[in-house]
Amino acid sequence: MPILLIAEHNNKELKPFTLNAITAASQIDTDLHVFLIGNNCEAVAKSLSEIPAVKKVLHTEAAHYENYLAENFAPLVVKNAHNYSHIVSSANTFGKNLMPRIAALLNTSQVSDIIKVISPDTFLRPIYAGNAFATVKSTDTKKCITIRPTSFEPSEKSGGSASVEKIEAAEEFSGSKFIKREEVKSDRPELGTARIVISGGRGMQSGDNFKLINAIADKLNAAIGASRAAVDAGYISNEHQVGQTGKVVVPDLYIAVGISGAIQHLAGMKESKIIVAINKDGEAPIFSVADYGLEADLFEALPQFLDELNKLNSIQK
Numbered sequence: 312m313p314i315l316l317i318a319e320h321n322n323k324e325l326k327p328f329t330l331n332a333i334t335a336a337s338q339i340d341t342d343l344h345v346f347l348i349g350n351n352c353e354a355v356a357k358s359l360s361e362i363p364a365v366k367k368v369l370h371t372e373a374a375h376y377e378n379y380l381a382e383n384f385a386p387l388v389v390k391n392a393h394n395y396s397h398i399v400s401s402a403n404t405f406g407k408n409l410m411p412r413i414a415a416l417l418n419t420s421q422v423s424d425i426i427k428v429i430s431p432d433t434f435l436r437p438i439y440a441g442n443a444f445a446t447v448k449s450t451d452t453k454k455c456i457t458i459r460p461t462s463f464e465p466s467e468k469s470g471g472s473a474s475v476e477k478i479e480a481a482e483e484f485s486g487s488k489f490i491k492r493e494e495v496k497s498d499r500p501e502l503g504t505a506r507i508v509i510s511g512g513r514g515m516q517s518g519d520n521f522k523l524i525n526a527i528a529d530k531l532n533a534a535i536g537a538s539r540a541a542v543d544a545g546y547i548s549n550e551h552q553v554g555q556t557g558k559v560v561v562p563d564l565y566i567a568v569g570i571s572g573a574i575q576h577l578a579g580m581k582e583s584k585i586i587v588a589i590n591k592d593g594e595a596p597i598f599s600v601a602d603y604g605l606e607a608d609l610f611e612a613l614p615q616f617l618d619e620l621n622k623l624n625s626i627q628k
């Protein structure tokens with residue numbers, strides 16, 4: 312039976328993690344169908360049909376799918392799940408909200424946050440904040456899987472020609488209703504997909520001091536992250552939190568400033584390709600995962616770093 316992947320999008324374009332999920336799903340089985348649920352999202356259907364790994368696009372349009380509400384999506388997916396062996400989505404807020412509802416309605420045990428496909432029924436997933444890995448075999452006939460997007464490369468976007476099948480909408484769920492969306496708009500790259508991330512911790516001492524981080528992020532075209540201590544202290548909002556209860560990031564370069572390196576923080580960034588740590592405490596655990604460590608006061612080091620960046624003509628974006 313084919314695999315059904317639920318696309319994440321904003322009715323205009325696909326969210327990038329859907330491409331990573333497509334790679335993971337096509338490692339389970341190459342017969343991959345993608346379910347697009349939205350409103351006035353023809354352009355997204357077209358872009359999905361051009362992805363070579365996608366064999367068919369299921370496309371449902373209705374006004375009540377305009378603003379993603381998992382309460383509306385889940386019954387529609389379940390209604391169309393009979394022909395599929397696996398239902399797959401990303402293990403981000405989209406998938407974490409949606410997949411448990413689908414799994415519960417299908418009476419199946421979800422396998423969450425997989426980082427590797429070992430076989431169609433066996434997967435690797437991190438446990439204990441990434442300090443151990445569990446190999447999980449699912450014996451359910453229908454498997455609900457969420458994938459950790461940063462563990463899979465994005466799929467190719469063009470060259471395919473999948474068919475698009477229109478699927479009838481399900482009834483609108485009356486128990487909850489979309490009121491409004493509050494999104495932080497930023498010109499900076501998204502934290503989850505940025506090539507460079509610079510994060511500040513409690514050592515920043517105040518929200519105002521994050522301007523030192525912002526200035527460097529501007530120069531490097533980097534996303535801004537934070538430790539939970541910095542978020543809890545109100546220095547920065549929680550969509551910047553990196554770690555076990557925040558975002559998992561795997562950038563080419565992660566710069567941790569004034570962050571001690573608690574395991575819950577490491578769980579969100581230790582797979583980064585190059586880690587740089589700036590901390591005045593030479594014994595801080597962050598240095599044990601850092602490729603480059605600078606034992607220094609951040610209030611001296613960051614301005615010097617910025618000066619050096621200002622001397623460079625340009626940074627490749």
Ligand SMILES: Cc1cc2nc3c(=O)[nH]c(=O)nc-3n(C[C@H](O)[C@H](O)[C@H](O)COP(=O)(O)OP(=O)(O)OC[C@H]3O[C@@H](n4cnc5c(N)ncnc54)[C@H](O)[C@@H]3O)c2cc1C
Nearest residue numbers: 512513514538539540554555556557569571575576591609
């Ligand atoms: C269930 C659970 C989930 C959690 N989830 C997360 C999570 O998702 N993400 C997360 O980050 N944490 C998480 N935590 C919290 C985590 O345990 C730590 O408390 C937190 O990461 C500490 O943040 P920090 O490193 O900024 O602060 P601290 O541990 O207080 O470290 C501050 C660091 O700044 C350095 N410093 C201070 N002043 C300067 C200066 N002037 N110059 C240079 N360095 C300086 C200090 O030497 C110190 O190492 C979680 C905890 C629990 C229990």
